[in-house]
Amino acid sequence: xxxxxxxxxxxxxxxxxxxxxxxxxHGLNHDDVVNVIKSLHGFRYVDAQxxxxxxxxxxxEGKTYAASxxxxxxxxxxxxxxxxxxxxxxKKLDPLLFKIGRAQAAKNKWVxxxxxxxxxxxxxxxxxxxxxxxxxxxxxxxxxxxxxALKGRKLIATQTWNGYSVRKGPEYAxxxxxxxxxxxxxxxxxxxxxxxxFKEYNFNAKGQPIEGGHLHPLNKVRHQLRMIFLQMGFExxxxxxxxxxxxxxxxxxxxxxxxxARDSHDTFYMKVPAIxxxxxxxxxxxxxxxxxxxxxxxxxxxYDWNRDEANKNLLRTHTTAISTRMxxxxxxxxxxxxxxxxxxxxxxxxxxxxxxxxxxxxxxxLICDRGLTLGDLIGVLHDFFSRLGMSKLRFKPAYNPYTEPxxxxxxxxEGFGKWVEVGNSGMFRPEMLLPMGLPEDVxxxxxxxxxxxxxxxxxxxxxxxxxxxxxxxxxxIKANPICRLGVD
Ligand code: PHE
Numbered sequence: 001x002x003x004x005x006x007x008x009x010x011x012x013x014x015x016x017x018x019x020x021x022x023x024x025x026h027g028l029n030h031d032d033v034v035n036v037i038k039s040l041h042g043f044r045y046v047d048a049q050x051x052x053x054x055x056x057x058x059x060x061e062g063k064t065y066a067a068s069x070x071x072x073x074x075x076x077x078x079x080x081x082x083x084x085x086x087x088x089x090x091k092k093l094d095p096l097l098f099k100i101g102r103a104q105a106a107k108n109k110w111v112x113x114x115x116x117x118x119x120x121x122x123x124x125x126x127x128x129x130x131x132x133x134x135x136x137x138x139x140x141x142x143x144x145x146x147x148x149a150l151k152g153r154k155l156i157a158t159q160t161w162n163g164y165s166v167r168k169g170p171e172y173a174x175x176x177x178x179x180x181x182x183x184x185x186x187x188x189x190x191x192x193x194x195x196x197x198f199k200e201y202n203f204n205a206k207g208q209p210i211e212g213g214h215l216h217p218l219n220k221v222r223h224q225l226r227m228i229f230l231q232m233g234f235e236x237x238x239x240x241x242x243x244x245x246x247x248x249x250x251x252x253x254x255x256x257x258x259x260x261a262r263d264s265h266d267t268f269y270m271k272v273p274a275i276x277x278x279x280x281x282x283x284x285x286x287x288x289x290x291x292x293x294x295x296x297x298x299x300x301x302x303y304d305w306n307r308d309e310a311n312k313n314l315l316r317t318h319t320t321a322i323s324t325r326m327x328x329x330x331x332x333x334x335x336x337x338x339x340x341x342x343x344x345x346x347x348x349x350x351x352x353x354x355x356x357x358x359x360x361x362x363x364x365x366l367i368c369d370r371g372l373t374l375g376d377l378i379g380v381l382h383d384f385f386s387r388l389g390m391s392k393l394r395f396k397p398a399y400n401p402y403t404e405p406x407x408x409x410x411x412x413x414e415g416f417g418k419w420v421e422v423g424n425s426g427m428f429r430p431e432m433l434l435p436m437g438l439p440e441d442v443x444x445x446x447x448x449x450x451x452x453x454x455x456x457x458x459x460x461x462x463x464x465x466x467x468x469x470x471x472x473x474x475x476x477i478k479a480n481p482i483c484r485l486g487v488d
Contacts, residue, residue, distance in 0.1 A: 002028050002036040003176065006166065010046065011174045018051060019163040030163070037164050044171040048164040055161045056136050056147065062155035066137055070129035075101030076110050076120065083119035129155070217467065217476075218361065220483035221455045222343050225363055228387045228485070229341040232380075234365060237322050239344035245276035247310040249321040251287050252328070253402035254431040256301045257309045261317065266349050268358075270313035283328065284310070286435035296434040315347035319362045320402070323446065324432070327368065331436040337369035343451060354463045361451035366428075372443035374405060377425060381409060381447060385422065388454065389486035394419060404429050409447065413457070423449030458483065 005026050009016060016022045019037060023030040040046045058066060065071070078084075078092045090098055105111045112119045132146050136156055150156045179199040180187070187193040215223075226236065250262055260266065284307070294300030316322075319342045326340055347359045367380060378395065385393055392412035400406045403426025410419040425447035433444060452464055459480060461467045466476070 002032045003040070006033070006036055006040065007045065007172075007174050007176070010166070010168050010172065014167065016164075016166040018165060020051075020161065034162070034164065037166055040176075041169070043176070044169040045173065045176065046169045047167045049166075051163045051165055053161040053163070054158045055139075056150075056156045057159045058133055058137055059154055059157050062133050062136075062150070065130055065155060066133035069127050070104070071097045071101035072104035072108060072110065073101075073125055073127040073130070075105050076125050079111060079118055079120050081120065083114070083117035085116065086113070086118050089118050214478045214480075217455050217459050217461075217480045217483070218451055220480070221458060221485070222361070222451055224483045224485045225343055225388075225451070226341075228384065229365060231387075232339070232383065234339040234341040237319075237326050237340050237342040239319055239322050239342045241322075242315055242345065242347070243270060243313055244316040244321045245279065245310065246312045246314055247276065247279050247284065247287070248325055249314060249316050249318070251291070251305075251310045252283075252324045252432065252436075253320060254290065254429055255401040256291065256303065257306060258303070259401060262309075264349070267317050268315040268347050268349050270315070273313055275308075275311040276313055279310070280328070283435065283437075290431050290435050294431070296430045298431050300431070317348055318346050318448065319344055319364045320446070320448065323364060323366050327366075327428075327433065327438065327444065328436045330368065331433075331438045335370075335439050335442060337367075339365070339367045341365045352465075354465075357452075357464055357468060360464075360468075362448055363451055364446065364448040366444055366446035368438075368442060368444040370439070370441045370443070372427070372445050374427060374445075377407075377427060377445035377447070380445065381423075381425060384447075385409070385411060387486050390422060395425075398424060398426070400424065400426055402429055402432050403427055403446070409449075415457075422453065423447050454485075458485070 005028065006016065006022075009022070019033050020030055022028075023033045037046065037048050041048045068074070069077075074097060075089075075093060078089060093101065102111075102113075106113065108125075110120070110122055110125055112121050129150070132142055132150060133155060135142055136150075147156070177197060180193075180196045181199045183193060183198070187196065229236070246262065250259070251257070255261070287310075288305045288307070289295060289300075290298065291301050291305040292303065322342055322344075323340065326338075330336075330338060341364060343361060343363045345359055346362045350356045350358050352358060365380075365384065367376070381395075382391070382393060385391070390411035390413075394410040394412075395407040396410065398406040398408040406424070406426035408421055409423040409425055411422045412418070413420045425445070428444040428446060430440075433442065434440065452467060456462070456464065456467060459467070465471050466473070
């Protein structure tokens, strides 16, 4: 609309002397006119010269007086012909208005400030301040002395007005040419391309944002950890089962059936299918015996082991259930040493808070070989954790039903300036390994940690619900940086 008007006007006239007047005459918005002029100027359809004008606009205070009268007139009108005590007059007016009005009215000699009464000195007053303000509001030019006075009272302020004077430019045409953006098959077939002008490439344009898939921070950290395990010669265990039997999750790990972790307050049990279909019977028999009466140098727990309890299906509470299955499979063949790892999801019936969810990911590593010692475990933990960037480690004796000895792993966090718990570890008990059929001198050293903990530290996330679950911000998933483990 504005573009047609401008180009059309220049076809018949030398110039547009003032874009402001031009906009007003043609009923156009001046901002629109300015934008079109800038664009036409860019394409050299027009030449444009800046016009800057200082104009006066009303301040907020000026606007209120233009609407309801100057303070001096308001004060004057509040004085009755017979006069009024000062205090009463004061009560009738807003304090600031009273203060300004009194000073101005006195200056104008409109009022008499007597000891008893305030009274009018003149019969009638004109509100020239209000009139002047209204004129400025309507864009009228007023006398310099009046401007000075209003400016002095901070009722008006300058504003720079920007506009243009416009003439035809070197590429002037009464209508803008449309540039083709793409060369199409149709243009080639019809030969139309010969007559077209093409838009120039803008090599500075940012381009479309890339909308591909995005990896979740947990996936990135998991990938890096997987690489570390693979570099250390570990094989990944198949963890593709969330549902596990109590047998593989607890009993085979020499975890007694009365153990509090097996309570439904800590573990999610399955309603359907509630029980497991099959278990290796001869092995189940050996597990039952080791719980009830021990063997292999152990006294066992000395209680009646219940098969129904072992049959119950649950959501696995640790990936150590998978490690157990793998060790059992290994025991069925002539022995070969192994290094296994897994990183997958586990479930616990926990109250959800800033650092806990009812499901999380567990990282687990184990080495099984003849004659391994606690020294080997400490050594491999130093190797593994220093690859994650945690080289200062400390160990604290701990307890797991399936490991002896057991150690909690602490790492010194430079950023936090303190020791933080980073994992749990131990050597699997003979009561767990020997019923599987592993040779007597085979030892298994193992450790586990959560994937969420290092991910939260690496990505500076304080609330686990910002990392995992339905409250996660998609922006975080789209924009999270690459994972750099072990590099500062
Ligand atoms: N399963 C243990 C846990 O849930 C981790 C662990 C794995 C501990 C292997 C010792 C050995 O915390």
